[in-house]
Amino acid sequence: MTEFTFWVIITLTIISAGTVVLSNQLIYSAMALLSTLFGVAGIYVFLWADFIAGVQVLVYIGGILILIIFGIMLTNRISSVRLSQTNVQQGVGGAVAIWLCILMSLVISKTPWFQADASEPVGTVAEVGTLLLTKYLLPFEAISLLLLGALIGAAVLSRKEN
Amino acid sequence: MNDLNTYLLVAAILFSFGVFGVMTRRNGIAVLMGVELILNAANINFVAFSRFGGMNFDGHIFALLVIVLAAAEAAVALAIIINIYNNMNTINIDEASSMKE
Numbered sequence: 001m002t003e004f005t006f007w008v009i010i011t012l013t014i015i016s017a018g019t020v021v022l023s024n025q026l027i028y029s030a031m032a033l034l035s036t037l038f039g040v041a042g043i044y045v046f047l048w049a050d051f052i053a054g055v056q057v058l059v060y061i062g063g064i065l066i067l068i069i070f071g072i073m074l075t076n077r078i079s080s081v082r083l084s085q086t087n088v089q090q091g092v093g094g095a096v097a098i099w100l101c102i103l104m105s106l107v108i109s110k111t112p113w114f115q116a117d118a119s120e121p122v123g124t125v126a127e128v129g130t131l132l133l134t135k136y137l138l139p140f141e142a143i144s145l146l147l148l149g150a151l152i153g154a155a156v157l158s159r160k161e162n
Numbered sequence: 163m164n165d166l167n168t169y170l171l172v173a174a175i176l177f178s179f180g181v182f183g184v185m186t187r188r189n190g191i192a193v194l195m196g197v198e199l200i201l202n203a204a205n206i207n208f209v210a211f212s213r214f215g216g217m218n219f220d221g222h223i224f225a226l227l228v229i230v231l232a233a234a235e236a237a238v239a240l241a242i243i244i245n246i247y248n249n250m251n252t253i254n255i256d257e258a259s260s261m262k263e
Binding site: 002003006010013014017018020021026029030033036037040043044046047048049051052055056059060063064067068070071072074075089090092093094096097098100101104105108109113114115116117118119121124127128131132135136139143146147150151153154155157158 | 163166167168169170171172174175176177178179180181182183185186187189191192194195196198199202205206209210212213214215216217219220222223225226227229230231232233234235236237238240241242243244245247253
């Protein structure tokens with residue numbers, strides 16, 4: 001049953017990721033991005049990263065996806081002529097993407113990866129919190145400053161000039 | 163399910179889709195969605211390596227930092243896109259190539 005769920009989540013993630021980049025309508029892309037992000041959260045659960053999965057749902061789906069949908073609503077004119085969503089580089093882009101995918105798959109399957117045995121942790125929140133406030137305190141503070149700067153910058157940029 | 167290669171392959175496929183989206187989309191917001199796919203692929207790799215490297219939590223921290231960076235990047239990118247739309251009345255990034263009006 002777990003195995004079945006795992007493969008369903010993998011298939012869902014890959015199919016909706018394809019829809020995100022191939023769909024002709026922007027709002028369909030956004031909806032496909034929703035199920036991709038949910039699928040990635042499911043993959044995190046299978047990787048025993050429950051806290052990251054929760055953050056993924058909160059920040060990506062609750063924050064970034066809403067921002068993106070707001071962006072679509074604010075910049076799409078309903079009356080406008082429907083333009084093609086893709087540019088002329090589709091052939092080159094597809095070739096490069098397929099080449100990248102084949103190359104990475106070859107590297108991944110040919111490399112003898114080191115895999116250590118591990119037992120499933122009871123919960124990851126305590127460990128992640130301890131690491132954030134001890135070993136990674138400086139990056140944690142730096143990234144909070146960066147987030148503050150980025151949000152103020154975004155507010156200043158999108159404000160109407162007077 | 164208990165094999166590192168599966169996760170790495172899924173991440174590689176997501177990354178390739180993201181690169182394809184970034185290269186071929188002409189709408190700025192769709193390009194942003196491609197970037198989100200790429201960041202998610204990187205995050206899957208971080209968490210997968212941390213799980214199969216003996217449940218080391220350092221990978222989780224990196225995944226968290228990447229998620230925060232993605233949030234900051236999305237906010238700034240959407241502000242820029244809305245500015246381009248207000249100034250040029252289009253968000254086709256092929257047309258928005260001039261640095262100054």
